[in-house]
Amino acid sequence: MSHTATLIPPQAPPPVPPRPFTAARFFGNAFMGVWLALTVGVFLMMAGGWDPQKITRYGPGYLSGLGVTLLLVGLSVVLGGLLSLPLAFARMSKNRIFSGFAYVYVYFFRGTPLLTQLFLVYYGLGSFSAELKAMGLWWFFRDAWNCALLTFTLNTAAYQAEILRGAIESVPRGQHEGAAALGLPRSVAFLKVILPQALIVALRPYGNEIILMIKGSAIVAIVTVFDLMGETRRAFSRTFDYQAYLWAALLYLLVVEILRNLWTWLENRLTRHLKR
Amino acid sequence: MSGFFAAVAEAVSAFLGVVDPLCGPVGIFSLFAKNTLLSCGDAGWGDEIAYGFLVTASLALATLPVGLAAGFFIALAKQSEEKSLRLAANIYTTLFRGLPELLTLFIVYYGLQILVQNLMTAIGYDGRVEINAFFAGMIALGVVFSAYCSEVLLSAFKAIPRGQYEAGYALGLRHGKTMRLIILPQLVRVALPGLGNLWMALLKDTALVSVIGLPDILRQTGIAARITKQAFEFYSLACLLFLVLAFLSSLAFSAIENWTKRSEATR
Numbered sequence: 001m002s003h004t005a006t007l008i009p010p011q012a013p014p015p016v017p018p019r020p021f022t023a024a025r026f027f028g029n030a031f032m033g034v035w036l037a038l039t040v041g042v043f044l045m046m047a048g049g050w051d052p053q054k055i056t057r058y059g060p061g062y063l064s065g066l067g068v069t070l071l072l073v074g075l076s077v078v079l080g081g082l083l084s085l086p087l088a089f090a091r092m093s094k095n096r097i098f099s100g101f102a103y104v105y106v107y108f109f110r111g112t113p114l115l116t117q118l119f120l121v122y123y124g125l126g127s128f129s130a131e132l133k134a135m136g137l138w139w140f141f142r143d144a145w146n147c148a149l150l151t152f153t154l155n156t157a158a159y160q161a162e163i164l165r166g167a168i169e170s171v172p173r174g175q176h177e178g179a180a181a182l183g184l185p186r187s188v189a190f191l192k193v194i195l196p197q198a199l200i201v202a203l204r205p206y207g208n209e210i211i212l213m214i215k216g217s218a219i220v221a222i223v224t225v226f227d228l229m230g231e232t233r234r235a236f237s238r239t240f241d242y243q244a245y246l247w248a249a250l251l252y253l254l255v256v257e258i259l260r261n262l263w264t265w266l267e268n269r270l271t272r273h274l275k276r
Numbered sequence: 277m278s279g280f281f282a283a284v285a286e287a288v289s290a291f292l293g294v295v296d297p298l299c300g301p302v303g304i305f306s307l308f309a310k311n312t313l314l315s316c317g318d319a320g321w322g323d324e325i326a327y328g329f330l331v332t333a334s335l336a337l338a339t340l341p342v343g344l345a346a347g348f349f350i351a352l353a354k355q356s357e358e359k360s361l362r363l364a365a366n367i368y369t370t371l372f373r374g375l376p377e378l379l380t381l382f383i384v385y386y387g388l389q390i391l392v393q394n395l396m397t398a399i400g401y402d403g404r405v406e407i408n409a410f411f412a413g414m415i416a417l418g419v420v421f422s423a424y425c426s427e428v429l430l431s432a433f434k435a436i437p438r439g440q441y442e443a444g445y446a447l448g449l450r451h452g453k454t455m456r457l458i459i460l461p462q463l464v465r466v467a468l469p470g471l472g473n474l475w476m477a478l479l480k481d482t483a484l485v486s487v488i489g490l491p492d493i494l495r496q497t498g499i500a501a502r503i504t505k506q507a508f509e510f511y512s513l514a515c516l517l518f519l520v521l522a523f524l525s526s527l528a529f530s531a532i533e534n535w536t537k538r539s540e541a542t543r
Contacts, residue, residue, distance in 0.1 A: 027353070028361030035367055037375035111476075111522035112515040113483035116494055120515060123501060223485060229378060234442035242390060245383050249375055256374040 042246060049243050058235040058244075059062060065231035066251055068145075072220065072227060073213045076149055080156035087161035088168065093152035102161065115219045122147040122223045148220040149179065159209050167202035168194060200271060207263035211256055218252075228252065298326035321500040321510075327515055335413055335482050336521075340475065342418040346424025351495065354430050365426070372423035377416070377481050384416040385409070385488050413485035415478030421478050428470035432461075435466045465536045470527040479521055493517050 020026075090102035111119065125141050132138040140146050171194050179189035187257065221230035232248040235241070299316040316322040353365035372380065374463060393405045436459060444454030448458040486495035493514050 023363055024356050024358040028358045031364035032360045035364055077295045112518045113480040115483045116514050120511040127507040215376040218378040242386060249379055252376055253374045
């Protein structure tokens with residue numbers, strides 16, 4: 001009978017091979033180096049041009065501008081959401097006139113730049129001031145803020161109608177049939193069966209739409225509304241200090257990132273029953 | 277050599293003058309709007325607006341290849357095994373998807389100006405440096421486009437199964453050749469709807485460059501509106517021209533989509 005008399009002595013694991021210096025690593029380091037240099041540059045610029053007087057002078061303006069931006073976007077998204085409901089139904093309706101109108105509306109507002117639409121409302125309708133005064137609507141169109149709100153509402157209504165339509169049509173046919181088989185009236189079936197499932201599908205596009213609106217709202221600065229961008233342009237035109245734009249960039253990034261993370265959290269929370 | 281370039285430029289502009297859809301010999305303005313505000317020539321605004329149309333279209337077309345190429349490499353970087361490369365690419369997209377396009381445009385326009393001015397001063401040149409608005413617009417729009425494009429391409433990359441790469445390697449193809457011959461054709465097919473949306477967004481974003489003084493559709497119609505006091509008509513025309521561009525590009529995209537699907541089984 002044979003057996004092992006000597007055991008192999010325990011050995012240290014083989015040394016980890018050195019990580020090769022690949023092209024990907026080179027480019028990654030170079031790319032990160034660029035970001036680092038930019039960050040340091042921006043920081044030095046801000047530290048070098050640090051001026052408490054400017055901060056106290058223009059800082060409150062930036063905050064009120066941020067408030068104007070958020071108010072404008074919030075109001076127009078809510079109002080546009082209300083307007084998008086009939087639009088989405090018109091778009092899905094079998095009536096040729098309704099669906100044709102909704103199609104043209106959506107095509108117009110999605111096919112042209114928001115800036116052009118804003119000019120059309122603010123300057124274009126402004127050229128009919130006599131007629132508008134006669135109709136008693138001039139007080140509304142005289143103010144750039146109202147024009148911006150109107151344009152944004154109409155614009156986001158078109159986008160939200162498409163989101164809603166896509167979401168409602170993505171609910172499988174069987175859900176409609178199931179609700180009908182249970183004897184639910186169509187309105188109850190829509191509100192309790194179809195809409196909740198559609199809204200979960202629509203959640204992410206809605207978030208993207210709000211972020212797009214926040215970013216798109218910067219253009220109201222061109223028609224003299226003092227939102228965040230407007231305050232930035234005012235500060236820049238008075239100081240010729242490039243930092244003005246960097247502070248605005250920081251604020252916009254902050255808002256968008258907060259909103260994006262909030263939306264991710266919301267989505268995870270609302271779809272937790274679908275997780276396996 | 278410069279004579280040659282001048283001749284080429286002249287030939288190109290002569291060719292554009294002939295095929296110009298708005299103010300050429302068979303242009304819409306020159307046929308239907310002869311004695312109105314939109315007539316071509318000194319009397320009307322037709323030729324100015326036609327020039328704006330050309331600027332908008334060429335800006336969007338010039339930005340597209342830059343943005344697509346940059347977006348492709350950013351998408352590659354995002355799925356790299358190298359950590360620093362992934363991080364850098366993610367910073368890039370977070371930054372340029374979070375900033376308003378208008379702000380990006382201003383930052384690029386004024387930032388480039390300061391950067392180039394400082395560089396020139398360091399070299400010893402004292403004159404004022406003016407950055408070309410077309411170039412600044414191209415950079416700013418291209419950066420934004422590439423950030424979105426990388427996301428679209430990344431999700432398209434994820435839709436292509438690993439087996440496709442493995443099949444390529446099994447056939448003895450190198451990495452680059454596998455990419456070019458096997459992955460890219462499928463990638464285009466998957467990513468095309470998303471890229472179409474991005475192209476539409478790019479087309480609409482070009483309106484922003486009118487703010488930094490590039491004579492695009494919106495700026496030209498705006499000048500016409502201010503001088504003739506017929507703002508509604510001219511801004512409606514601007515909307516119409518953008519709609520025409522959107523319509524033409526939707527035709528082009530459906531043609532490309534059919535072309536990419538030519539080898540798929542017809543059902």
